[in-house]
Amino acid sequence: MDFRFEVLKTDPTGARLGRITTPHGVIDTPAFMPVGTAGTVKGLTQQALCELGVQILLGNTYHLYLRPGHERIRRLGGLHRFMAWDGSILTDSGGFQVFSLADLRKVTDDGALFRSHLDGSEHFLTPEKSIEIQQALGSDIAMVLDECIEFPADHARAADALKRTTAWARRCRDYARANAAGSMTPGQVLFGIVQGGMHADLRRESAHQLVDLDFPGYAVGGLAVGEPHAISCEMAAAATAELPADRPRYVMGVGLPEQLPDYVARGVDMMDCVLPTRNARNGCLFTSAGRINIKNAIYADDPRPLDEQCACMVCRTYSRAYLRHLFQANEILASILNSHHNVAFFLDIMSKIRQAIAFGELAAFSTEFQARMEAGQP
Amino acid sequence: MDFRFEVLKTDPTGARLGRITTPHGVIDTPAFMPVGTAGTVKGLTQQALCELGVQILLGNTYHLYLRPGHERIRRLGGLHRFMAWDGSILTDSGGFQVFSLADLRKVTDDGALFRSHLDGSEHFLTPEKSIEIQQALGSDIAMVLDECIEFPADHARAADALKRTTAWARRCRDYARANAAGSMTPGQVLFGIVQGGMHADLRRESAHQLVDLDFPGYAVGGLAVGEPHAISCEMAAAATAELPADRPRYVMGVGLPEQLPDYVARGVDMMDCVLPTRNARNGCLFTSAGRINIKNAIYADDPRPLDEQCACMVCRTYSRAYLRHLFQANEILASILNSHHNVAFFLDIMSKIRQAIAFGELAAFSTEFQARMEAGQP
Numbered sequence: 001m002d003f004r005f006e007v008l009k010t011d012p013t014g015a016r017l018g019r020i021t022t023p024h025g026v027i028d029t030p031a032f033m034p035v036g037t038a039g040t041v042k043g044l045t046q047q048a049l050c051e052l053g054v055q056i057l058l059g060n061t062y063h064l065y066l067r068p069g070h071e072r073i074r075r076l077g078g079l080h081r082f083m084a085w086d087g088s089i090l091t092d093s094g095g096f097q098v099f100s101l102a103d104l105r106k107v108t109d110d111g112a113l114f115r116s117h118l119d120g121s122e123h124f125l126t127p128e129k130s131i132e133i134q135q136a137l138g139s140d141i142a143m144v145l146d147e148c149i150e151f152p153a154d155h156a157r158a159a160d161a162l163k164r165t166t167a168w169a170r171r172c173r174d175y176a177r178a179n180a181a182g183s184m185t186p187g188q189v190l191f192g193i194v195q196g197g198m199h200a201d202l203r204r205e206s207a208h209q210l211v212d213l214d215f216p217g218y219a220v221g222g223l224a225v226g227e228p229h230a231i232s233c234e235m236a237a238a239a240t241a242e243l244p245a246d247r248p249r250y251v252m253g254v255g256l257p258e259q260l261p262d263y264v265a266r267g268v269d270m271m272d273c274v275l276p277t278r279n280a281r282n283g284c285l286f287t288s289a290g291r292i293n294i295k296n297a298i299y300a301d302d303p304r305p306l307d308e309q310c311a312c313m314v315c316r317t318y319s320r321a322y323l324r325h326l327f328q329a330n331e332i333l334a335s336i337l338n339s340h341h342n343v344a345f346f347l348d349i350m351s352k353i354r355q356a357i358a359f360g361e362l363a364a365f366s367t368e369f370q371a372r373m374e375a376g377q378p
Numbered sequence: 379m380d381f382r383f384e385v386l387k388t389d390p391t392g393a394r395l396g397r398i399t400t401p402h403g404v405i406d407t408p409a410f411m412p413v414g415t416a417g418t419v420k421g422l423t424q425q426a427l428c429e430l431g432v433q434i435l436l437g438n439t440y441h442l443y444l445r446p447g448h449e450r451i452r453r454l455g456g457l458h459r460f461m462a463w464d465g466s467i468l469t470d471s472g473g474f475q476v477f478s479l480a481d482l483r484k485v486t487d488d489g490a491l492f493r494s495h496l497d498g499s500e501h502f503l504t505p506e507k508s509i510e511i512q513q514a515l516g517s518d519i520a521m522v523l524d525e526c527i528e529f530p531a532d533h534a535r536a537a538d539a540l541k542r543t544t545a546w547a548r549r550c551r552d553y554a555r556a557n558a559a560g561s562m563t564p565g566q567v568l569f570g571i572v573q574g575g576m577h578a579d580l581r582r583e584s585a586h587q588l589v590d591l592d593f594p595g596y597a598v599g600g601l602a603v604g605e606p607h608a609i610s611c612e613m614a615a616a617a618t619a620e621l622p623a624d625r626p627r628y629v630m631g632v633g634l635p636e637q638l639p640d641y642v643a644r645g646v647d648m649m650d651c652v653l654p655t656r657n658a659r660n661g662c663l664f665t666s667a668g669r670i671n672i673k674n675a676i677y678a679d680d681p682r683p684l685d686e687q688c689a690c691m692v693c694r695t696y697s698r699a700y701l702r703h704l705f706q707a708n709e710i711l712a713s714i715l716n717s718h719h720n721v722a723f724f725l726d727i728m729s730k731i732r733q734a735i736a737f738g739e740l741a742a743f744s745t746e747f748q749a750r751m752e753a754g755q756p
Contacts, residue, residue, distance in 0.1 A: 040704060040711040047691065068678065068703040076681055076699050084695045300446065303454055313425065317462045321454050325446040326418060332713050333418040 003140070003189040003216055005248045005269075009358055013265035013366075014240075017357040020056075020248055020269075022088040022140035023187040024080065027055040029248065030264045030357075032350045033090060033272040034343050038063045039073075039083045042277045043339030046085050051313070052344055056088035056140075058272045061133050062097035065123075066116050070136035078138030078184030090272075091139035092252070093130045093172075093193075096221070099148040107147065109164060127171035131179070131190070138184025143219060144172040146193040151225040158197030165195045166209040173213055191217040191250060198231055200238040207242035218243045219250040220268075229255075233262050240267040257286055257349055258373040261366035264353055276346045280338035283327045286345045290376015292320075294338065299324040312344035381518075381567040381594055383626045383647075387736055391643035391744075392618075395735040398434075398626055398647075400466040400518035401565040402458065405433040407626065408642045408735075410728045411468060411650040412721050416441045417451075417461045420655045421717030424463050429691070430722055434466035434518075436650045439511050440475035443501075444494050448514035456516030456562030468650075469517035470630070471508045471550075471571075474599070477526040485525065487542060505549040509557070509568070516562025521597060522550040524571040529603040536575030543573045544587040551591055569595040569628060576609055578616040585620035596621045597628040598646075607633075611640050618645040635664055635727055636751040639744035642731050654724045658716035661705045664723045668754015670698075672716065677702040690722035 004021040011017070018029040034041045034049070036057045041049060049057065059079055064070060076082045079089055095112070098104060103115035111126030127145045134142035145168045147161040169192045176183075176190045192210035196202030203220075210218060220239045223232045232254065240249050250270035251263050263271060276286070283294045287307035292299075294306075302320035314323075314337045326334035349369075356365035382399040389395070396407040412419045412427070414435045419427060427435065437457055442448060454460045457467055473490070476482060481493035489504030505523045512520035523546045525539040547570045554561075554568045570588035574580030581598075588596060598617045601610045610632070618627050628648035629641050641649060654664070661672045665685035670677075672684075680698035692701075692715045704712035727747075734743035 038703075038707045038709060039700070040709050043710045043714075045711065045714060046695065063707075067707055068699070072679060072699070075679060076697065082697070082700055082703075084697075084700070301450060301453060317424065319454065319460070319462075321446070321450070322417070322460055322462070325416075325460075329416045329441075329445055331416060331418050332421045332710060333423065335710050336423060336714065 002187050011357040011360050011362045013362045014267045015264045015357045015362045016267060016269060017354055018269055023185050024086060024088040024140050025055060027088055028354060029269040030350060030353055031056060031270050032346050033058045035272055035274045043335040048340055052347060054087060056090060059089050059091045059137060059139060060097060061091050061094035064137060065094060065133050066118055070133040074136035074184060080138060089139040090141040091134045091137050093143045093145040094125055095145045096148050098125055127168040128175045131172050131175045135183040140185055140188060142188055142190045144169040144190060144192055146195055146221050148222055149197060151227060153197045155199055158199050158202050162195050162202050162206045169210055170213055189216045191215055191219050193219045193221040194239040195222050198227055198235060200234060203235050203238040204242050207239045211244060217248040219252050221252045223251060224254045229259055233266060236263055236268060237266040258370045260349055261353055261369060265362060276342035277339045280342040281335050285338055286342055290373055294324050294327050306341055310345060312341050314341040380565050389735040389738050389740045391740045392645045393642045393735045393740045394645060394647060395732055396647055401563050402464060402466040402518050403433060405466055406732060407647040408728060408731055409434060409648050410724050411436045413650055413652045421713040426718055430725060432465060434468060437467050437469045437515060437517060438475060439469050439472035442515060443472060443511050444496055448511040452514035452562060458516060467517040468519040469512045469515050471521045471523040472503055473523045474526050476503055505546040506553045509550050509553045513561040518563055518566060520566055520568045522547040522568060522570055524573055524599050526600055527575060529605060531575045533577050536577050536580050540573050540580050540584045547588055548591055567594045569593055569597050571597045571599040572617040573600050576605055576613060578612060581613050581616040582620050585617045589622060595626040597630050599630045601629060602632045607637055611644060614641055614646060615644040636748045638727055639731055639747060643740060654720035655717045658720040659713050663716055664720055668751055672701050672705050684719055688723060690719050692719040
C-alpha cells in the first residue's frame, strides 16, 4: 500500500480531519504519536499499545543507530519486525539528539561530528547517513536531517541554519530516491522539515524552499525549545500557511494536552512528545480535571480512579491510593500503569479533537477543554 | 465459599493432584504462587497475571504492614480490592522478613522487636499482631507467626525455636478464631508452619505438635536457607509424612524449576518463590533448554524466541535479540517481558507436573525434565 493522505473535513479554525495510509496501515489525523525511543514506548508492551489504539509511533534514529545499531536491525528484518510492531512507524533523522543529547564536536556543510552519549565513540552524521539508517530501520515515514539551533537564535544564525537545512533536505531526498531499494519498508516516504527559529519570515522562506523540493509531507521543527506557547503557535501558523493543503503537516516534539488543539487549529495533522511517558515515570499524571502528582499524600487513602472521566484500563481497574502506593514503593507497576494512563489520555484528547472537527466545532471544544485544564492546575 | 481441599489423584511417588477452594476461587494443585511483595507481582499487571492463569499469589505482610500500612488497606477494602486482584491470596506472617530483612532487635516469647528497613522505625510483631494485620489484608490463607532461625542451627537451638513456634501457632489460631469477624475476607483460613531446622526428628515433632492444633493446612518453613537440596527434600519428607493427607501442604520459598518436582513427589501441594521475577529483572531467564543470561552478546543477533517450546506472549511475539537489546538499554519493557516469561515458565512446569500426576507418571516426567534442565546449564 502506497503512502496516501486524504483530508476528509476542514473546520472553520483551519483544522483538518484526515487519514494517512502507510504500508503498515491507516492513521486517523490529527494524530498524536507516542515516542518509542529505543524500540519501545517506555513502560508499555506492544500489546498495550494495540489495546490503546496506537496507530503510529515514533522511533529515534540516534538511539537505535547507537544501540543496537541499524545494521543489526536490518539483519533482524527492520524495526517493525525487531520490536514486533505491525502499526506505522515514523523515525526522526537523529539530528535533534545529535544537537541536544550527544557531545556535538563540529557542524559543517557536510554533516555533524559528535560523540555518543553512551560510550564517547565518535560518529559523523550526514544527510545521506541519516537516510541510510532510516532505510535500515524501515520506518514508514522518514525525516530529513535538519540543523537544530539553540534558542534564542538571531535572524542571521537562523537564516544560516535554514539554508543548510534546505541543502540537507535536498541531499536526503536525492539519496532516498536513488537508494529506495535499500529500505526495509518498500513505500517508505520522506518528510521535509521547516526551520527558521522564531522568525516568521524565515519560517515562510523555509517552507517555500522545501515545497520546491516536493515532499509527500512536511514537518515544523525547532519548536517547543523554550519559547512562549504563543510564539510556537505563530511559527507553526507561519509555516503551515505556506504548505500545500494536500500534504500532512507535523509539528515535532509538542506538547502539553491543552496545547494540542492550538496546533490542530493551525492546520497541523501530526504531533509527538515524550511528555505522557516521561511525566508518568515521575508521577505526573494528566486527567480531565488537570494534572495530578500521584506521590502527593492526599491520594494515600483516595479510593477513586485517577480520572473519573477516563475509560482506560488503569482508571477502570485501580484507585489513586494504589497508584500512589506503587509510586512510593518504587514499583515497576507504577511506571507501567502511569504510562498507560497518560498515553490513553493523550490519545483520548486526539479522538475528541477529531470528533470536534467532524462537527466543525473545534473552537468551542478548545475553549471548554483549555478552561478545564487550566482550572485544574495547582 | 468456604475453604476446601480435595485430593483428586495420588501418584506412585506420593505426589497429589488436588484442588483448593477459597473464597476467591479454585486453585489447581500442586500450585506455584508468584510473589506479590508489596501488593504487586513485580513487573506484571494484574491483567497479565490473569492471562498467565495465576490462581493464587502471595502477599508479604511485613512489606504491606510498613507500607502502605494494613489499616489503610483495610479502609480501602482489603488487599484484593486494593490491588484489584480477584483471585486467591496467601499472606505470610511477616516473620521471615523480620528475621532476615529488618534490623532485628530482640526476640522474646512474646514476639519480635525490630526496626523497619525503610525508615528505622521500631515495631513489635507478636502472633496476635501478625493475625490482626493479615485479617486487615483479608488474604484467603493466612500463616502463623513462626520463629525463623539461622542456618546452620544446632539441635538445641532448633528445638527451642520449634517450641516457640508451636506456642505462637496456638496463639495465632486462638486469636484468629476469637477475632474472625475482623477479617476483610470471611472464610479466611490459617495454616500452621512446621519448623525444626535440618533435624528430621524435630521436623516430625513440630508436625505432631501442629497437627494437635488442627490447622486446615500446613506449611514447611525454614527450608532453602542455604542447605543442599537433598537435605531440603529430606526435611520436607520428614514433615509431610506426619501431616494429615486431607490437608494441603505448602513448602515456603522454593525453588528452582528442576527442584519443583522433588517437592511435589514428597506430597507437597503449594510452593512460592521470588526466583522467576527476581531473576527476570537480572536477565536470568528460564527455558526448557536450561537457563539463559539474556545480556550475553551471543543473543544480540538471535532472531529466535527465548524458548521455542514456550507458548507465552513473550515467546510468541519477541526475539532473543530484542530482549537482549531491551536489557542492555535498561528499558522497563525488559523487566516486564522477562518477568512475564519466567512466571509463565514456572506455571507451565506446574501444569505439566499436574498432568504427569494425572497419568501416574511423575517419576518419569521428573527424570526427563531434570536431565533436560541440567544439560542446558552453562
